[in-house]
Amino acid sequence: MFFASDNSGPVPPQVLAALAEANTGYAMGYGADAEMAEVTSRIREIFEAPEASVFLVATGTAANALALSTLCQPFETIFCTPTAHIHEDECNAPEFYTAGAKLTLVPGAPGFDDKMTATALRATIAKEETRGVHGPQRGPVSLTQVTERGTIYSLAELHELSTVAKAFNLPLYMDGARFTNAMVALGCTPAEMTWKAGVDAVSFGGTKNGLMGVEAVIFFDPAKAWEFELRRKRGGHLFSKHRYLSAQMLAYLTDDLWRENAIKANQNCAYLVEGLRRANAPFLHDPQANMIFAALPRATHQRLFDAGAAYHLWDGPLEGDPTELVAARFVCDWAISKDQIDHFLALATQT
Incomplete structure (x- = not known):
């Protein structure tokens, strides 16, 4: 992840x-x-x-x-x-x-x-x-x-x-x-x-x-x-x-x-975007390539980090109101697997 x-x-x-x-x-x-x-x-x-x-x-x-x-x-x-x-x-x-x-x-x-x-x-x-x-x-x-x-x-x-x-x-x-x-x-x-x-x-x-x-x-x-x-x-x-x-x-x-790797990276990101949209995560910018900025509750970020996910928080610290949305940057490369993305999305949508 x-x-x-x-x-x-x-x-x-x-x-x-x-x-x-x-x-x-x-x-x-x-x-x-x-x-x-x-x-x-x-x-x-x-x-x-x-x-x-x-x-x-x-x-x-x-x-x-x-x-x-x-x-x-x-x-x-x-x-x-x-x-x-x-x-x-x-x-x-x-x-x-x-x-x-x-x-x-x-x-x-x-x-x-x-x-x-x-x-x-x-x-x-x-x-x-x-x-x-x-x-x-x-x-x-x-x-x-x-x-x-x-x-x-x-x-x-x-x-x-x-x-x-x-x-x-x-x-x-x-x-x-x-x-x-x-x-x-x-x-x-x-x-x-x-x-x-x-x-x-x-x-x-x-x-x-x-x-x-x-x-x-x-x-x-x-x-x-x-x-x-x-x-x-x-x-x-x-x-x-x-x-x-x-x-x-x-x-x-x-x-x-060179072209195939970029296609894979963009497709991986589109797959991630689709899952985050199902979770009603707001996006700071319109997703267009292989890098996105999406907001999730602090509690969700904590759960993801505890499970080993790696990404960068963007507009606030991890500490604070667990229900407050904090934006993060997510980048997909050519090699990340659908299984890893699915695991991430399962944790992100867990209630």
Whole structure:
């Protein structure tokens, strides 16, 4: 009954087999391995972007911070939502890797504080860079897909945001830690959710979707490639034994594993949502992918925790009125079984 994070599940056997196969003989280091060449070719094919530059790093924070530092000068600001991972959960890594760029928060839509709107983005950008040399200059727009509250930008919303960014000649970056969960939920292609919608660079997440630890950073403008190469090396994120990153990503891209894992995670979450709705649990946000926020009585949380369930309380402590509703975050990965979900729901609905 583990719903704490999709970072915490097991690695698919196909990926472990690929690592074992890669662990024979010798291979050139620092990204010159044969597997990386094939990874680049497959990602270009999947994204319908034959000129795209592709790089692998081991963590989502490295992907975000290094990509944004490539798109942002130290005297510029990055536009993001108040709930963005780069703002709340990366220990100022973007500020560090950009050598001092700031973050400017774009207010979300009412009831959707994690999703910026084109209107709010335009107003926020317009207010920035009004003090000449004394204030920060306008920099990239960063959005998260799936958002930190489990919601998804529609293709129309992505186009609207990119139109605003391009009106100010600003690059658009997508934090895609849960990229494929959003893509399969929208029923679109990677290209439709990125460069065809005006996205300039994206992190193509693997770790939350089953990999041991790999994210791909993709630039659709190859002119940015060399600078990212330098920043990755200088930042300490260029692996010498790079083939072990490449092998994971190559297995991920083989036989649609990347897509199948996301479908499973989303379906598992939909199954959980169905059961919680039968229990009349209110949701903070409309469930759209593999992460939800639902409220249960404190007594129910206590019963679930006592039985070994793992998840995060969101808007209050466990101590207090046992009948009071407290919201919690639940995340489903590709591997959690229906039996575990059924056990959880049986405990959640127990009277």
